[in-house]
Amino acid sequence: MTETQIRPSTGPATLAEVARLAGVSVATASKALTGRHHVAPATRQRVLAAAEKLAFTPNQSARNLLEGRTGTVGLLASDLEGRFMIPVLAGAEDAFGTGSVNVILCDARGDAVREQHHLKALLNRRVDGIIVVGDSTNPRPSLGHRLPVPVVYAYAPSDDAADVSIVPDNVAGGRLAVDHLLAVGRRSIAHVSGDPAYAAAQDRARGFLAGMESAGLDPLLQPLFGDWSERWGRDAVSLLLRSHPEVDGIVAGSDQIARGVLDALREAGKIVPDDVSVIGYDNWEVLAATSRPGLTSIDANLEQVGRVAAMRVFEAIAGTALAPAVEPQPVNLVMRASTIH
Amino acid sequence: MTETQIRPSTGPATLAEVARLAGVSVATASKALTGRHHVAPATRQRVLAAAEKLAFTPNQSARNLLEGRTGTVGLLASDLEGRFMIPVLAGAEDAFGTGSVNVILCDARGDAVREQHHLKALLNRRVDGIIVVGDSTNPRPSLGHRLPVPVVYAYAPSDDAADVSIVPDNVAGGRLAVDHLLAVGRRSIAHVSGDPAYAAAQDRARGFLAGMESAGLDPLLQPLFGDWSERWGRDAVSLLLRSHPEVDGIVAGSDQIARGVLDALREAGKIVPDDVSVIGYDNWEVLAATSRPGLTSIDANLEQVGRVAAMRVFEAIAGTALAPAVEPQPVNLVMRASTIH
DNA sequence: CTGTTAGCGCTTTCAC
DNA sequence: GTGAAAGCGCTAACAG
Numbered sequence: 065m066t067e068t069q070i071r072p073s074t075g076p077a078t079l080a081e082v083a084r085l086a087g088v089s090v091a092t093a094s095k096a097l098t099g100r101h102h103v104a105p106a107t108r109q110r111v112l113a114a115a116e117k118l119a120f121t122p123n124q125s126a127r128n129l130l131e132g133r134t135g136t137v138g139l140l141a142s143d144l145e146g147r148f149m150i151p152v153l154a155g156a157e158d159a160f161g162t163g164s165v166n167v168i169l170c171d172a173r174g175d176a177v178r179e180q181h182h183l184k185a186l187l188n189r190r191v192d193g194i195i196v197v198g199d200s201t202n203p204r205p206s207l208g209h210r211l212p213v214p215v216v217y218a219y220a221p222s223d224d225a226a227d228v229s230i231v232p233d234n235v236a237g238g239r240l241a242v243d244h245l246l247a248v249g250r251r252s253i254a255h256v257s258g259d260p261a262y263a264a265a266q267d268r269a270r271g272f273l274a275g276m277e278s279a280g281l282d283p284l285l286q287p288l289f290g291d292w293s294e295r296w297g298r299d300a301v302s303l304l305l306r307s308h309p310e311v312d313g314i315v316a317g318s319d320q321i322a323r324g325v326l327d328a329l330r331e332a333g334k335i336v337p338d339d340v341s342v343i344g345y346d347n348w349e350v351l352a353a354t355s356r357p358g359l360t361s362i363d364a365n366l367e368q369v370g371r372v373a374a375m376r377v378f379e380a381i382a383g384t385a386l387a388p389a390v391e392p393q394p395v396n397l398v399m400r401a402s403t404i405h
Numbered sequence: 406m407t408e409t410q411i412r413p414s415t416g417p418a419t420l421a422e423v424a425r426l427a428g429v430s431v432a433t434a435s436k437a438l439t440g441r442h443h444v445a446p447a448t449r450q451r452v453l454a455a456a457e458k459l460a461f462t463p464n465q466s467a468r469n470l471l472e473g474r475t476g477t478v479g480l481l482a483s484d485l486e487g488r489f490m491i492p493v494l495a496g497a498e499d500a501f502g503t504g505s506v507n508v509i510l511c512d513a514r515g516d517a518v519r520e521q522h523h524l525k526a527l528l529n530r531r532v533d534g535i536i537v538v539g540d541s542t543n544p545r546p547s548l549g550h551r552l553p554v555p556v557v558y559a560y561a562p563s564d565d566a567a568d569v570s571i572v573p574d575n576v577a578g579g580r581l582a583v584d585h586l587l588a589v590g591r592r593s594i595a596h597v598s599g600d601p602a603y604a605a606a607q608d609r610a611r612g613f614l615a616g617m618e619s620a621g622l623d624p625l626l627q628p629l630f631g632d633w634s635e636r637w638g639r640d641a642v643s644l645l646l647r648s649h650p651e652v653d654g655i656v657a658g659s660d661q662i663a664r665g666v667l668d669a670l671r672e673a674g675k676i677v678p679d680d681v682s683v684i685g686y687d688n689w690e691v692l693a694a695t696s697r698p699g700l701t702s703i704d705a706n707l708e709q710v711g712r713v714a715a716m717r718v719f720e721a722i723a724g725t726a727l728a729p730a731v732e733p734q735p736v737n738l739v740m741r742a743s744t745i746h
Numbered sequence: 747c748t749g750t751t752a753g754c755g756c757t758t759t760c761a762c
Numbered sequence: 763g764t765g766a767a768a769g770c771g772c773t774a775a776c777a778g
């Protein structure tokens with residue numbers, strides 16, 4: 065019955081049980097295990113042995129209650145289906161995981177009510193901070209500023225300038241794309257982008273136009289907007305070859321559009337990259353790496369967006385005040401065979 | 406200074422503060438807010454008003470400590486990059502989110518040490534259960550049975566038969582694929598699969614062979630294994646057309662392989678689906694829907710794998726003992742133009 | 747219907 | 763170097 069006496073409860077062992085087994089007080093056991101206070105080496109060993117034997121794991125809820133912090137951060141995703149969310153999410157988890165904060169994941173599934181519900185749950189759980197991850201780069205409603213924890217927006221910026229938002233730099237991306245085409249000697253360059261309702265499309269187009277202007281060139285024609293599909297890429301090429309057959313470079317708004325562009329060019333007898341250079345956007349491996357020829361593309365570095373967002377909440381938790389801003393993160397070029405031999 | 410008296414602490418409001426503002430005891434305030442015990446309507450209103458005014462949110466850590474449960478489940482992912490993990494994860498989050506349990510997400514990044522580290526953190530946090538999500542369907546090491554909480558394995562089964570694993574039914578998938586080709590009148594059917602080191606490849610091949618046998622047919626040749634790439638799909642078709650030009654149906658081990666198969670067939674002058682029917686596996690939208698012709702494919706229903714895993718932990722938490730088993734989940738066929746007009 | 751009391755598991759003064 | 767006691771915020775008896 066000694067066993068019963070030492071472990072009367074059914075659940076995991078408590079510190080009191082460890083202390084009793086080691087023949088010390090709870091206070092001493094605590095000190096021995098946390099290591100923050102001095103304890104005689106012999107005692108320490110006995111406590112450690114007892115803890116080991118009972119498979120003791122300190123109840124984090126008790127610590128949370130005491131410390132007022134939980135070492136958790138809420139990840140409020142708008143929709144886990146979105147393929148852009150995952151890298152952001154993985155980057156954030158990575159940045160936190162190497163520290164000792166854990167991530168509580170909530171999927172609002174595009175529903176504002178569910179988002180409020182999850183927000184409340186996160187606050188009840190006393191998360192130390194929140195990252196709101198959107199599924200497009202269009203601004204989204206702010207959660208407001210009456211929240212007792214720091215909030216950082218990732219991918220989709222907040223519509224409130226007083227918030228902190230970490231976003232991919234689509235303007236720089238558009239510009240990087242056109243600069244690359246210019247660098248490989250192209251001069252008659254068109255931009256075929258996606259749905260104009262997307263900030264991503266508008267921003268990339270702005271970068272495109274800025275790049276052309278810096279080079280002292282007029283774009284072949286104004287950016288063409290459509291949707292984010294392969295079909296639109298094909299259709300746009302038909303238009304383009306009729307109206308501007310001299311085209312020698314195409315900046316596509318996405319890899320899917322680029323794939324359509326490549327197909328249509330091939331079918332029109334144009335050789336890529338000899339006759340026309342094509343660059344995509346997103347560096348979506350499955351599309352870019354397997355298209356023929358391989359598709360040069362802009363990689364938005366979404367993991368970094370997640371990591372930086374995590375860093376910002378981390379800093380805020382540590383006490384640094386968040387500086388309200390939209391922080392665009394650098395993008396980079398992944399070169400394949402569609403722009404140059 | 407009344408304000409200071411009522412809110413001496415800096416953090417979120419406590420129940421005691423709400424009680425004081427409402428002029429009642431903490432116990433009454435608690436009863437009024439939880440609604441589990443009877444309180445005079447007028448008092449209730451006062452308490453609610455006070456809580457509202459102070460933006461009170463009950464400290465979940467305190468409740469956890471009291472109740473011994475936390476209403477959280479750990480999601481131990483082996484690698485968030487894997488594209489098969491995300492739907493499983495989303496399914497689990499969905500199943501839990503509609504209840505009131507939250508998910509703590511941990512990414513082991515394929516590292517056993519990190520996995521142990523995260524496991525310990527989850528146990529410290531007193532999660533009520535754990536779902537281990539693997540990134541392939543190959544069996545993975547069990548976490549063991551000395552754990553104080555129910556564990557369910559999703560996608561990758563545990564290598565220990567005493568555990569509960571929820572997996573996609575790859576055998577049924579292989580069979581469903583070949584049955585479909587048989588149903589559309591094909592008889593000379595080959596199977597081009599991926600890396601034979603993958604259980605997924607072996608299982609689908611077994612299903613394929615079983616389906617052929619049930620139909621009283623010999624497969625055109627033994628399943629061909631290679632890797633999961635488009636290139637292998639193309640190469641396999643070259644081999645196949647040389648050795649068995651009468652082939653009229655191909656079951657591909659993945660959509661990527663299928664895409665290569667489609668390309669190679671087209672280049673060899675074969676019309677799909679007139680001359681040859683092709684079926685893929687995974688129903689990876691971006692590939693299957695945009696290939697030409699659209700690719701009929703097996704959808705593994707991964708969200709359901711996640712949801713069922715969530716249900717099993719949920720049941721275990723509620724007290725039902727987990728029945729050790731590998732539970733294969735049904736898959737389904739998504740028909741497009743590559744198998745029949 | 748309301749308040750008082752005890753205690754969840756832990757860390758931390760403060761005496762000894 | 764060690765232990766007794768207080769208390770983090772909350773809920774569940776039990777009295778009143």
